[in-house]
Amino acid sequence: MSELRGALIGCGFFARNQMHAWDDIPGVSIVAICDRDEARLAEMGESFAVEARYRDAATMLREVRPDFVDIATTAPSHRALVELAASLQIPAICQKPIAPTIDDARAMVDACEAAGVRLMIHENFxxxxxxxxxxxxxxxxxxxxxxxxxxxxxxxxxxxxxxxxxxxxxxxxxxxxxxxxxxxxxxxxxxxxxxxxxxxxxxxxxxxxxxxxxxxxxxxxxxxxxxxxxxxxxxxxxxxxxxxxxxxxxxxxxxxxxxxxxxxxxxxxxxxxxxxxxxxxxxxxxxxxxxxxxLIQHHWVETLRAGAEPATSGRDNLKxxxxxxxxxxxxxxxxxxxxxxx
Ligand code: NAD
The missing domain is CATH 3.30.360.10 (Dihydrodipicolinate Reductase; domain 2)
Incomplete structure (x- = not known):
């Protein structure tokens, strides 16, 4: 089983939970993290021993080419980041709410489907x-x-x-x-x-x-x-x-x-x-x-490895x-x- 290399965008309040959960999943490692806020980036990097730290998501994804990206920012940034991932053929998880508007949400799902890129919304409840x-x-x-x-x-x-x-x-x-x-x-x-x-x-x-x-x-x-x-x-x-x-x-x-x-x-x-x-x-x-x-991050890894649709895919989450x-x-x-x- 090959190691899955992930990257995280957004080192805020909730992302710590996501980092802990990734740490617990065998065969997965978060190899790079990104935040526009230098202090938050440094704090997360130190806590989880991640050396590759970026202020800009596009630079990180282009340089690191991860197997998936975990987007843990708030909704206003989701569309641009998911479309960026789709354009680079990188499977993406995106926190809820998927976007500020239903039009943005539909555009994100369409962009991923057109690019043939998996999208899961982190709808964990x-x-x-x-x-x-x-x-x-x-x-x-x-x-x-x-x-x-x-x-x-x-x-x-x-x-x-x-x-x-x-x-x-x-x-x-x-x-x-x-x-x-x-x-x-x-x-x-x-x-x-x-x-x-x-x-x-x-x-x-x-x-x-x-x-x-x-x-x-x-x-x-x-x-x-x-x-x-x-x-x-x-x-x-x-x-x-x-x-x-x-x-x-x-x-x-x-x-x-x-x-x-x-x-x-x-x-x-x-x-x-x-x-x-x-x-x-x-x-x-x-x-x-x-x-x-x-549990949802385990599900993502299983579906990604199996080439299957996650339960809370972008398409499902539109509903x-x-x-x-x-x-x-x-x-x-x-x-x-x-x-x-x-
Ligand atoms: P937060 O504001 O604490 O953290 C967001 C971080 O993203 C900030 O550090 C910010 O600097 C960074 N950021 C924003 N845009 C960026 C960009 N374009 N590039 C790089 N970094 C960027 O927010 P939070 O409370 O952690 O919430 C994040 C998301 O998680 C929200 O969408 C929220 O609804 C969701 N959330 C989900 C659950 C859940 O149970 N699923 C619980 C809490 C929060």
Whole structure:
């Protein structure tokens, strides 16, 4: 098995998780890193012993010619960087949200497909082991055909401390966090024919919305509710847990606080602790997300080696991103929208 040589662009807040996860994958090494910010570049280079450090992504990719590039910058730079990778025939992973606009997102996917270059969006929440556990029960048929779903993320965690840009954008929770919950809804219940959304801003110190409530009509013929909030003060802070409810004709699934899975089926009720493992480099409460980073990056390596399409390919992620765009438009107009028409 030949060594895969990767390069990272963006040495910010979240990229450390990606670097730790690459470190853990046998047969992969990050041979070069890039950031426009000298201090961040130096810090990441020292932490992970990467000697090849660049301020300019094009120079790095042309000189290093990696087997893949991991783009961990924020959305405004994604289109230019993905198109750069496509032009150099370098398979790319790009962090979510794929782009600032749906037009940019489509252009990126088209550019990669035209160049025959793999693109995976780092949409990691569906890889969280508690969410994978829910999917396994659903697939087993134990609760019968679902007729209701709910994907819920409600918290008052201070996300702005680590990611100050989240307080500054015109759009916030649907684009940053709701995008993950919408992707989980697609992963569990299938694609969406129509979406209705309502939003609110409760925290007066931020610019965008910090509360969103969305009703999805799935093509499979039943609805789900996707709700998220960063303005919800609870007795126990749940960050960053996503809770799930599914009602089926023969039973129910509940993923509750504390990673407690409850399945009620024809033979009664059972409980399971589906807590994610605490990886050696991870820290609570982020360990759930950190484990999903490791799992999605494993998936990338497997699919890259096999020449297969990743689950959250650019093409797949356009459907999740269309839900984000449709949700904003629905909240603005009050209308129910078909996401394929945005
Ligand atoms: P950040 O601002 O802390 O880091 C981004 C870094 O990219 C900065 O150091 C910046 O200098 C660098 N950069 C930007 N444009 C560049 C360019 N053209 N060339 C080189 N360097 C460039 O941001 P962050 O909080 O780490 O977020 C990065 C991305 O990760 C965002 O898209 C965010 O939504 C996403 N994110 C994902 C998860 C998840 O669970 N999947 C969690 C947190 C953040």
């Amino acid at each position: 569906r890889w969280q082991s508690p969410i994978q556990a829910v999917r396994r029960v659903l697939d087993s048929g134990e609760i019968g055909a679902p007729f209701f779903g709910r994907v819920s993320f409600r918290s008052a965690y201070d996300v702005y401390a680590g990611q100050p840009y989240l307080a500054e954008g015109e759009r916030f929770i649907i684009e940053d966090l709701g995008i993950h919950a919408l992707d989980i809804a697609r992963f569990l219940f299938g694609d969406v024919a129509r979406i209705t959304a309502r939003t609110a801003r409760v925290n007066p110190r931020i610019r965008g919305e910090d509360v969103a409530t969305m009703l999805l009509d799935h093509e499979a013929g039943f609805p789900s509710v996707v709700d998220c909030s960063y303005a919800t003060r609870l007795e126990t802070e749940r960050f960053p847990q996503t809770l799930v409810e599914i009602d089926g004709a023969a039973g129910t699934i509940r993923l509750d606080e504390g990673y407690r899975l409850t399945v009620t089926g024809p033979n009664g009720t059972r409980h399971e602790d589906v807590s994610p493992p605490l990886l050696p480099w991870a820290s609570r409460p982020w360990h759930n997300i950190q484990e999903s980073v490791a 999740t991103f269309a839900l984000v765009e449709a949700a904003y438009r629905s909240a603005a107009s009050g209308a129910t929208l078909d996401p394929s028409e945005v």
